[in-house]
Amino acid sequence: GIQVEQSPPDLILQEGANSTLRCNFSDSVNNLQWFHQNPWGQLINLFYIPSGTKQNGRLSATTVATERYSLLYISSSQTTDSGVYFCAVERNAGGTSYGKLTFGQGTILTVHP
Amino acid sequence: GAGVSQTPSNKVTEKGKYVELRCDPISGHTALYWYRQSLGQGPEFLIYFQGTGAADDSGLPNDRFFAVRPEGSVSTLKIQRTERGDSAVYLCASSLNRLTNEQFFGPGTRLTVL
Numbered sequence: 117g118i119q120v121e122q123s124p125p126d127l128i129l130q131e132g133a134n135s136t137l138r139c140n141f142s143d144s145v146n147n148l149q150w151f152h153q154n155p156w157g158q159l160i161n162l163f164y165i166p167s168g169t170k171q172n173g174r175l176s177a178t179t180v181a182t183e184r185y186s187l188l189y190i191s192s193s194q195t196t197d198s199g200v201y202f203c204a205v206e207r208n209a210g211g212t213s214y215g216k217l218t219f220g221q222g223t224i225l226t227v228h229p
Numbered sequence: 230g231a232g233v234s235q236t237p238s239n240k241v242t243e244k245g246k247y248v249e250l251r252c253d254p255i256s257g258h259t260a261l262y263w264y265r266q267s268l269g270q271g272p273e274f275l276i277y278f279q280g281t282g283a284a285d286d287s288g289l290p291n292d293r294f295f296a297v298r299p300e301g302s303v304s305t306l307k308i309q310r311t312e313r314g315d316s317a318v319y320l321c322a323s324s325l326n327r328l329t330n331e332q333f334f335g336p337g338t339r340l341t342v343l
Contacts, residue, residue: 147330157318159272159334202271206330215285216262217322217332219271 118143118207122220129193129227137188137223139203147206148179149217150188154199162188162201193227200224231255233335235321241341242311250306250338254323261304262322262332263296272320278304279327311342 119142129135139148150162163170163177165186170177174193179186190197204217234253242248254261260279264272274288278298286296293311298304308315318339322332 149331151334156336157339158336159320161331161333164331204271204332215260215277215279215327215330216274216288217264217272218274222271 118145118205118218120203120205120218120220122201122203122223124223125221126224127226129225131193131195131227131229133193133227134189134191135193135225137190137201137203137225139186139188139205139220141184141186141203141205143184144208145181145184145205146208147217148186149204150177150186151202151204152197152199153202153222159202190225193225195227195229198225198227233321233323233333235319235335235338237338238336239339239341241343243343244311244313246311246342248308248311248340250308250319250340252304252306252321252335254302254304254321255333257325258323258333259301259326260324260330260332261298262324263304263306264320264322264334266318266320266337268317275306275319308340311340313342316340316342 121140151159165179167181174191176189200222204219263275266272277285281301293309296306318337320337322334324330324332
């Protein structure tokens with residue numbers, strides 16, 4: 117199956133700092149999503165970004181599908197940004213898709229005041 | 230509108246018992262997914278429904294696990310003869326359809342098998 121690797125595994129920041137999270141994947145994809153899992157376990161959709169660049173407030177994401185990676189940028193971090201960030205991909209198989217998402221192991225972000 | 234809902238939020242059971250976990254997808258979403266998340270890991274796929282049929286059940290770990298979606302909306306994940314290793318958070322997600330497959334997740338059911 118497709119492999120998804122996220123880096124770094126852990127990240128500790130002071131409030132106000134910027135950060136970049138990376139997601140590498142091993143095969144062509146139809147779908148790529150970034151999620152934030154809050155301390156209560158809820159997966160919150162950040163971006164649906166199989167290719168290109170999107171921005172939403174302090175967050176932005178870029179996926180370079182031909183090079184099989186995606187980046188999530190967090191600017192001016194806040195304590196409420198703490199949690200686990202997951203990248204998940206849906207593998208593309210010759211024009212069809214499998215539907216299911218394969219998740220990376222996540223990046224644990226801690227933002228200190 | 231309402232998001233994906235799951236019940237119960239927590240379930241504690243004894244080894245060997247049968248459990249049912251319920252998922253209500255976002256209204257109008259035809260695709261429904263079940264995932265399982267163990268501590269410190271990312272969610273792992275279990276089964277995918279398109280409408281009423283299971284389009285992909287390759288993630289179900291064994292035949293103790295079964296899921297249904299009889300009317301193409303609500304789904305129930307059923308686990309027979311539970312084992313301690315089944316303890317995890319069970320997550321449900323839905324998406325509009327196969328072409329628009331942005332998945333939205335429910336809050337999960339935390340299953341503890343004693």
